[in-house]
Amino acid sequence: MDKVRIGIIGVGNMGKSHTEYLVKNQVSHAELTAIVDTDPSRLDWVRNNYGSSNIQLFDNLDAFYASKAFDAVIVATPHYNHPEAAIEAFSHGYHVLVEKPAGVYTRQVREMNEAAAKSGKAFGIMFNQRTNPLYQKLRDLVTSGELGEVRRTNWIITNWYRSQSYYDSGGWRATWAGEGGGVLINQDPHQLDLWQWTADMMPKRVRAFCGFGKYRNIEVEDDVTAYVEYENGATGLFVTTTGEAPGTNRYEVSGDNGKIVIENDQLTFWRLRTPEPQFNREWKNGFGQPECWKCEIPVVGAPGPQHKGITQNFVNHILNGTPLLAPGEEGIKGLTLSNAMHLSSWTDDWVNLPINEDLYYEKLQERINSSTFKKETKELQMDVKGTH
Amino acid sequence: MDKVRIGIIGVGNMGKSHTEYLVKNQVSHAELTAIVDTDPSRLDWVRNNYGSSNIQLFDNLDAFYASKAFDAVIVATPHYNHPEAAIEAFSHGYHVLVEKPAGVYTRQVREMNEAAAKSGKAFGIMFNQRTNPLYQKLRDLVTSGELGEVRRTNWIITNWYRSQSYYDSGGWRATWAGEGGGVLINQDPHQLDLWQWTADMMPKRVRAFCGFGKYRNIEVEDDVTAYVEYENGATGLFVTTTGEAPGTNRYEVSGDNGKIVIENDQLTFWRLRTPEPQFNREWKNGFGQPECWKCEIPVVGAPGPQHKGITQNFVNHILNGTPLLAPGEEGIKGLTLSNAMHLSSWTDDWVNLPINEDLYYEKLQERINSSTFKKETKELQMDVKGTH
Numbered sequence: 216m217d218k219v220r221i222g223i224i225g226v227g228n229m230g231k232s233h234t235e236y237l238v239k240n241q242v243s244h245a246e247l248t249a250i251v252d253t254d255p256s257r258l259d260w261v262r263n264n265y266g267s268s269n270i271q272l273f274d275n276l277d278a279f280y281a282s283k284a285f286d287a288v289i290v291a292t293p294h295y296n297h298p299e300a301a302i303e304a305f306s307h308g309y310h311v312l313v314e315k316p317a318g319v320y321t322r323q324v325r326e327m328n329e330a331a332a333k334s335g336k337a338f339g340i341m342f343n344q345r346t347n348p349l350y351q352k353l354r355d356l357v358t359s360g361e362l363g364e365v366r367r368t369n370w371i372i373t374n375w376y377r378s379q380s381y382y383d384s385g386g387w388r389a390t391w392a393g394e395g396g397g398v399l400i401n402q403d404p405h406q407l408d409l410w411q412w413t414a415d416m417m418p419k420r421v422r423a424f425c426g427f428g429k430y431r432n433i434e435v436e437d438d439v440t441a442y443v444e445y446e447n448g449a450t451g452l453f454v455t456t457t458g459e460a461p462g463t464n465r466y467e468v469s470g471d472n473g474k475i476v477i478e479n480d481q482l483t484f485w486r487l488r489t490p491e492p493q494f495n496r497e498w499k500n501g502f503g504q505p506e507c508w509k510c511e512i513p514v515v516g517a518p519g520p521q522h523k524g525i526t527q528n529f530v531n532h533i534l535n536g537t538p539l540l541a542p543g544e545e546g547i548k549g550l551t552l553s554n555a556m557h558l559s560s561w562t563d564d565w566v567n568l569p570i571n572e573d574l575y576y577e578k579l580q581e582r583i584n585s586s587t588f589k590k591e592t593k594e595l596q597m598d599v600k601g602t603h
Numbered sequence: 604m605d606k607v608r609i610g611i612i613g614v615g616n617m618g619k620s621h622t623e624y625l626v627k628n629q630v631s632h633a634e635l636t637a638i639v640d641t642d643p644s645r646l647d648w649v650r651n652n653y654g655s656s657n658i659q660l661f662d663n664l665d666a667f668y669a670s671k672a673f674d675a676v677i678v679a680t681p682h683y684n685h686p687e688a689a690i691e692a693f694s695h696g697y698h699v700l701v702e703k704p705a706g707v708y709t710r711q712v713r714e715m716n717e718a719a720a721k722s723g724k725a726f727g728i729m730f731n732q733r734t735n736p737l738y739q740k741l742r743d744l745v746t747s748g749e750l751g752e753v754r755r756t757n758w759i760i761t762n763w764y765r766s767q768s769y770y771d772s773g774g775w776r777a778t779w780a781g782e783g784g785g786v787l788i789n790q791d792p793h794q795l796d797l798w799q800w801t802a803d804m805m806p807k808r809v810r811a812f813c814g815f816g817k818y819r820n821i822e823v824e825d826d827v828t829a830y831v832e833y834e835n836g837a838t839g840l841f842v843t844t845t846g847e848a849p850g851t852n853r854y855e856v857s858g859d860n861g862k863i864v865i866e867n868d869q870l871t872f873w874r875l876r877t878p879e880p881q882f883n884r885e886w887k888n889g890f891g892q893p894e895c896w897k898c899e900i901p902v903v904g905a906p907g908p909q910h911k912g913i914t915q916n917f918v919n920h921i922l923n924g925t926p927l928l929a930p931g932e933e934g935i936k937g938l939t940l941s942n943a944m945h946l947s948s949w950t951d952d953w954v955n956l957p958i959n960e961d962l963y964y965e966k967l968q969e970r971i972n973s974s975t976f977k978k979e980t981k982e983l984q985m986d987v988k989g990t991h
Binding site for chain 2 (some may be wrong): 216356366367369371373377378379380384398422424426429431438440442444445448450452454456458459460462467469473474476482485487491494495496498499500501502504505507546
């Protein structure tokens with residue numbers, strides 16, 4: 216096999232984006248051969264824009280799979296459907312690249328991971344931000360030991376401004392039944408993933424404070440402050456909202472050897488000449504602190520190849536065994552954090568990880584079933600360039 | 604009266620600092636006329652350094668008060684003693700400028716405030732950071748309405764590095780009996796005061812997570828993350844530690860009209876051209892956010908006159924009725940936040956404000972009584988220049 220034939224499941228906002236770069240041959244050794252969507256207008260969009268391409272179009276999954284026109288699928292359906300669609304693809308023997316989030320509740324995502332393992336097929340997730348050299352460098356500085364043991368991970372990511380008009384653009388948006396959450400499930404999956412990926416550890420417990428419909432007429436969370444504790448004693452914060460402008464995106468990780476801050480697309484390492492624990496053991500003169508160097512760390516090529524980079528890596532993995540940058544099984548990590556933050560707010564209590572997946576599912580269903588939320592919606596065709 | 608004669612109660616680290624600038628006549632219309640301290644070596648320090656000055660020295664409070672050599676006192680005794688010493692001074696009919704913190708638990712501070720009110724004398728507190736034009740400007744931008752309604756107040760103040768050697772320099776340091784707390788009571792009183800002063804509001808409830816002796820061999824807190832909620836729905840964070848280097852001092856306040864950040868001794872106002880609530884009402888096109896201007900706000904003269912500025916203001920208040928920059932009665936606010944953070948950690952629960960002052964006192968006594976903490980101490984004469 217010298218190329219991977221790709222089928223796309225769902226050609227909404229993200230599916231269209233994947234279609235565009237694949238049709239333009241921006242992923243080498245990949246060919247877009249099939250698209251399935253139950254919405255005829257979306258298939259019309261493909262016909263109108265890429266009618267001359269050899270993409271087979273399907274309005275149902277049975278025909279799509281019967282075609283055998285592809286080797287791998289990209290799942291770009293609504294959030295809730297990701298695990299179900301992926302599991303079906305695995306059952307048909309296909310490699311799967313799933314859009315983020317991995318799903319809406321961890322139980323379904325665990326089942327997806329089990330299906331992937333059983334199938335033996337390639338399984339990736341569209342964590343395109345893992346291609347950003349800024350976060351790769353941070354992970355490098357942590358995992359290589361340059362920063363020393365991590366002590367604090369504070370991410371303030373409040374620049375996800377969304378107006379009421381955005382929420383009103385689709386009736387499914389920002390509802391428990393439609394999306395399964397708000398800013399955590401829709402805007403933050405990348406940051407929740409990068410938070411654990413760059414620190415190279417998951418918290419052991421979470422205490423979160425969510426505001427539901429605090430800034431907008433929606434039923435899900437649009438403001439979150441979450442505090443976490445790690446096994447090694449480190450602590451962390453994750454602060455996010457869609458209600459503030461201009462907001463902030465500042466991620467600070469401190470460790471035994473200093474601190475690293477990513478802000479304004481720059482990474483700075485304040486590096487201690489002597490690791491703090493050693494300084495503390497040796498210093499005998501009261502006031503005093505380790506000498507600190509402000510180090511500008513070279514980061515080349517940000518923000519990286521993003522979506523097409525993940526797809527390229529997925530294709531290379533299938534063809535050449537290149538390690539996956541974002542293995543699909545890891546999608547459960549960020550979702551666990553997201554679910555834990557909801558659950559902690561709902562129970563007004565600590566949530567230990569791994570979370571009780573059945574309890575989360577039950578409490579989510581309660582919210583779906585008791586929802587009386589009716590929005591006046593106005594369908595808008597939105598440009599997702601610049602979103603992730 | 605054309606000058607205020609000042610007596611200093613306690614000539615330890617801070618009392619010496621007040622002595623120095625008063626002897627050098629750096630506060631106009633003020634004269635240092637008396638000092639009392641029960642430690643003879645401290646009085647020797649005054650004799651050796653300022654023997655030629657006309658300062659009367661006393662080794663007991665009875666003689667100090669009998670001298671009637673002053674019009675006002677500065678209380679610079681250990682933390683616990685501040686309210687008791689101030690109450691005694693009011694009972695003798697003197698004006699009082701008390702060092703920070705106002706006290707260690709709010710019950711004693713409330714009693715001090717009541718004594719002050721009853722006395723009718725001037726009552727100030729050494730919140731010297733209120734003289735810093737940076738924080739004055741922030742308060743100005745909030746109280747004048749420039750920022751609009753406050754939505755979030757996040758202060759990361761983790762640059763209070765203290766080694767074990769510092770804690771070992773005095774047996775009373777960082778013990779429940781000696782100081783009544785750690786980083787919150789010793790290092791952070793200014794920030795806790797400025798936090799509420801600049802935002803011009805107190806939280807209504809607090810949920811805090813303290814690490815006690817996390818980084819150092821001490822029994823009190825050396826690491827704190829506190830989440831707060833305000834009456835108007837705003838939230839806030841206060842993150843502090845003595846265990847990190849180089850640490851961070853970054854205070855961000857966001858509101859309806861943008862956000863203000865103080866970091867690296869600079870204040871920046873990201874100002875929205877249209878207030879966010881108005882933009883949200885008027886915007887009809889899905890994605891989109893208010894136009895934002897990065898405004899450099901002039902701040903002249905930072906860090907301001909600090910301690911001598913507070914003393915000058917106190918003197919001017921007595922002589923001319925100049926309003927106090929830091930009225931003594933306001934010392935209870937920051938202490939309430941500090942006590943609430945302890946209490947929330949001890950009870951692993953929310954604490955509503957005003958706190959239950961008797962419960963706090965009881966829980967503090969439990970810690971004092973059950974303390975088995977013995978430190979190997981090594982008396983160090985420390986230079987407090989550069990501390991606050």
